[in-house]
Amino acid sequence: MRLATWNVNSIRKRMPRLVAWLEAEKPDVACLQETKVEDAGFPTIELRALGYEIANVGERSYNGVAILSRVGISDVAIGMRDAADDAQARFLAATVGDVRVACVYVPNGQSVGSDKFAYKLEWLARLRRWLDANAKPAESLVVCGDFNVAPDPIDVHDPAGWEGQVLFHPAEREALRHICEWGLVDLYRKHHPEPGRYSWWDYRQLGFPKNRGLRIDHVLGTARAAVRCTSAEIQREMRKGKEPSDHAPVTIELA
DNA sequence: ATGGTTGCTTAGCAA
Numbered sequence: 001m002r003l004a005t006w007n008v009n010s011i012r013k014r015m016p017r018l019v020a021w022l023e024a025e026k027p028d029v030a031c032l033q034e035t036k037v038e039d040a041g042f043p044t045i046e047l048r049a050l051g052y053e054i055a056n057v058g059e060r061s062y063n064g065v066a067i068l069s070r071v072g073i074s075d076v077a078i079g080m081r082d083a084a085d086d087a088q089a090r091f092l093a094a095t096v097g098d099v100r101v102a103c104v105y106v107p108n109g110q111s112v113g114s115d116k117f118a119y120k121l122e123w124l125a126r127l128r129r130w131l132d133a134n135a136k137p138a139e140s141l142v143v144c145g146d147f148n149v150a151p152d153p154i155d156v157h158d159p160a161g162w163e164g165q166v167l168f169h170p171a172e173r174e175a176l177r178h179i180c181e182w183g184l185v186d187l188y189r190k191h192h193p194e195p196g197r198y199s200w201w202d203y204r205q206l207g208f209p210k211n212r213g214l215r216i217d218h219v220l221g222t223a224r225a226a227v228r229c230t231s232a233e234i235q236r237e238m239r240k241g242k243e244p245s246d247h248a249p250v251t252i253e254l255a
Numbered sequence: 256a257t258g259g260t261t262g263c264t265t266a267g268c269a270a
Contacts, residue, residue, distance in 0.1 A: 204259035
């Protein structure tokens with residue numbers, strides 16, 4: 001089973017690329033973030049025509065996550081369904097094939113010390129509590145999406161310059177570690193120990209041509225998923241060309 | 256130096 005995660009930065013804007021990518025890569029499961037559209041405007045008919053069943057939760061202008069599956073989709077959960085009153089469309093879980101998958105769009109955090117940064121840390125803490133309450137480390141579970149956190153210095157083009165900044169602040173990295181300590185493995189790192197592999201490059205300041213990137217999009221899996229994971233890739237070429245998303249897809253193969 | 260680029264929605268916000 002081929003599973004991918006991709007922050008598309010507006011599904012409507014990205015439809016030509018998304019359709020071409022789905023047709024070329026044929027992922028069995030595609031987890032999308034930043035769809036930026038209300039449910040009524042989601043391109044359901046077009047994606048169904050490509051053979052996908054869809055779970056989606058969106059909102060006007062911002063956020064929005066979706067799971068596309070060609071291997072069935074069931075037990076869809078929209079939002080973390082915890083005590084927090086969270087109107088933002090950032091979380092979807094579903095069973096696809098024999099795998100439970102959670103598609104997440106972690107808040108960006110904007111700047112360290114801001115209300116949005118506090119919200120990001122709280123959201124990451126909620127994600128850990130969601131795992132505690134709704135999943136088991138012994139099951140086949142994948143948690144993937146845009147985490148807006150680079151875990152380690154090797155995930156950052158200029159770790160000294162980024163240290164303490166949003167996306168690479170010790171508090172967010174600790175929150176991500178706490179999530180992984182529940183029982184999740186970074187499936188990309190499992191196959192790629194080398195530094196300098198990024199999934200996001202800022203549109204500004206020639207971020208991509210200068211390869212000033214960060215690895216902030218992740219596919220995390222339980223041990224049971226990890227033993228089935230035979231490969232993982234970042235599709236850097238998808239960041240090239242006309243009107244790209246600022247994120248590249250990350251894909252894994254599960255035996 | 257709070258710049259710069261993109262997208263949504265239409266001037267300002269979010270990333």
